[in-house]
Amino acid sequence: MRFTSEQRLDDGVRERAFTLGEIPGILWTPASPPAPAPLILLGHPPLGLDRMYPRLAARARHAAADGFASATIELPGSGDRPRLPGVEQARAELGRAVRAGERIGDEIVDALVLPLVERAVPEWRAALDALLALPEIGGPVGYSGGVISLGVRLAAVEPRISAAVLFAGSFVPRVVLEEARRVTVPLHVLLQWDDEGNDRQAALDLFDAFGSREKTLHANMGGHTGVPEFAAEAAGRFLARHLG
Amino acid sequence: MRFTSEQRLDDGVRERAFTLGEIPGILWTPASPPAPAPLILLGHPPLGLDRMYPRLAARARHAAADGFASATIELPGSGDRPRLPGVEQARAELGRAVRAGERIGDEIVDALVLPLVERAVPEWRAALDALLALPEIGGPVGYSGGVISLGVRLAAVEPRISAAVLFAGSFVPRVVLEEARRVTVPLHVLLQWDDEGNDRQAALDLFDAFGSREKTLHANMGGHTGVPEFAAEAAGRFLARHLG
Numbered sequence: 001m002r003f004t005s006e007q008r009l010d011d012g013v014r015e016r017a018f019t020l021g022e023i024p025g026i027l028w029t030p031a032s033p034p035a036p037a038p039l040i041l042l043g044h045p046p047l048g049l050d051r052m053y054p055r056l057a058a059r060a061r062h063a064a065a066d067g068f069a070s071a072t073i074e075l076p077g078s079g080d081r082p083r084l085p086g087v088e089q090a091r092a093e094l095g096r097a098v099r100a101g102e103r104i105g106d107e108i109v110d111a112l113v114l115p116l117v118e119r120a121v122p123e124w125r126a127a128l129d130a131l132l133a134l135p136e137i138g139g140p141v142g143y144s145g146g147v148i149s150l151g152v153r154l155a156a157v158e159p160r161i162s163a164a165v166l167f168a169g170s171f172v173p174r175v176v177l178e179e180a181r182r183v184t185v186p187l188h189v190l191l192q193w194d195d196e197g198n199d200r201q202a203a204l205d206l207f208d209a210f211g212s213r214e215k216t217l218h219a220n221m222g223g224h225t226g227v228p229e230f231a232a233e234a235a236g237r238f239l240a241r242h243l244g
Numbered sequence: 245m246r247f248t249s250e251q252r253l254d255d256g257v258r259e260r261a262f263t264l265g266e267i268p269g270i271l272w273t274p275a276s277p278p279a280p281a282p283l284i285l286l287g288h289p290p291l292g293l294d295r296m297y298p299r300l301a302a303r304a305r306h307a308a309a310d311g312f313a314s315a316t317i318e319l320p321g322s323g324d325r326p327r328l329p330g331v332e333q334a335r336a337e338l339g340r341a342v343r344a345g346e347r348i349g350d351e352i353v354d355a356l357v358l359p360l361v362e363r364a365v366p367e368w369r370a371a372l373d374a375l376l377a378l379p380e381i382g383g384p385v386g387y388s389g390g391v392i393s394l395g396v397r398l399a400a401v402e403p404r405i406s407a408a409v410l411f412a413g414s415f416v417p418r419v420v421l422e423e424a425r426r427v428t429v430p431l432h433v434l435l436q437w438d439d440e441g442n443d444r445q446a447a448l449d450l451f452d453a454f455g456s457r458e459k460t461l462h463a464n465m466g467g468h469t470g471v472p473e474f475a476a477e478a479a480g481r482f483l484a485r486h487l488g
Contacts, residue, residue, distance in 0.1 A: 193461075213465060215464075217437075217462070219451070219460065219461035220461075221458065
């Protein structure tokens, strides 16, 4: 892990860009960190870190206000990273199926999601190794948001994650749905009730599948990007309760 | 409305028993009320006020800590009030159907719930008239918990209720389900995911039916009486946000 730039945001939050091998990432730490600080891994959709930066920085500031460090890395196939083989074609297939009003087949979902998840999970775990080696970061570690299948698999396989906020989605490969049963950490799952891009029943089935003894579903009105401010605050309180 | 007794709870909350005609009720006001205080109507299951008192008083204390008055009245057919015609028989029918593993027919649900709701709604509205006439109570008014069909109809027909916390249940007569579409106030709906006494899909259908632009479903693990403390706190925050 190599830091490449540093700045202070208005509210004193320290923002450092880094690279982990070829992978760019960002670390935010509170203005006056408790030493060492708990860490939230900020998930995001595969649209590229540059495009996601304003929303990520806003979430990082909220986390910093609660005394948490937060960090994220670029997803494989996004931003300046090489495209993933087969994913563009799967996306085209998906678009065609949606326009034709067809059921989205398992093979499209697998082709779209699995290459990303299979590369991303070891990368996020490597980032976690590097971040937890910094003296200012101590854990516990939470995961929040982004590609649902990445969150599910990370929560299933990475024992250092002790709580997760997940944004319920329906494009979950069958193999990942099975892994949901192995997730046991406390979960806070957000569902947009009228999400145009997700099947509501599939999202409810995923929530049902999680093995966690403490899991909460917060369903709110509105489309994919319409998560109300009070719902974001409730997710923050969940993390503060489990990492604080 | 006639006050029949008064006491101060440990934390200074003022508790007054009253009767409204033949109907017993309780009013709680904060130790140092903002004058006049918003009001929360505390719904409860039809088990009698005496039996429900400890849980009601605990909810009233939480409300008082937020600066809210709260009040409740005995349900028709509960406590010392005369039994409702047909309800005992409907309950026996329900028990038989449940033991036999049969689908619960609409006629059983109607016979069980409608006599209660049809009497209770005008009583709760009369209680609201009397409570809002007190100088220490000013509104706005919230409704929280208890028999789901009573909450739905009250929220649909009583314009002075400006937000409601509802405990999702499946024993909702078809006529009440239709009324849910006319509810427009902000709603916070609690669902116990593994509620042995409720059908999950029916509860989700009820949530879907509400006409409110702001409605949130909080689903948590556990059975009917297992609502986690953090979920109760979240419901309190919802009311504080809308009545405060």
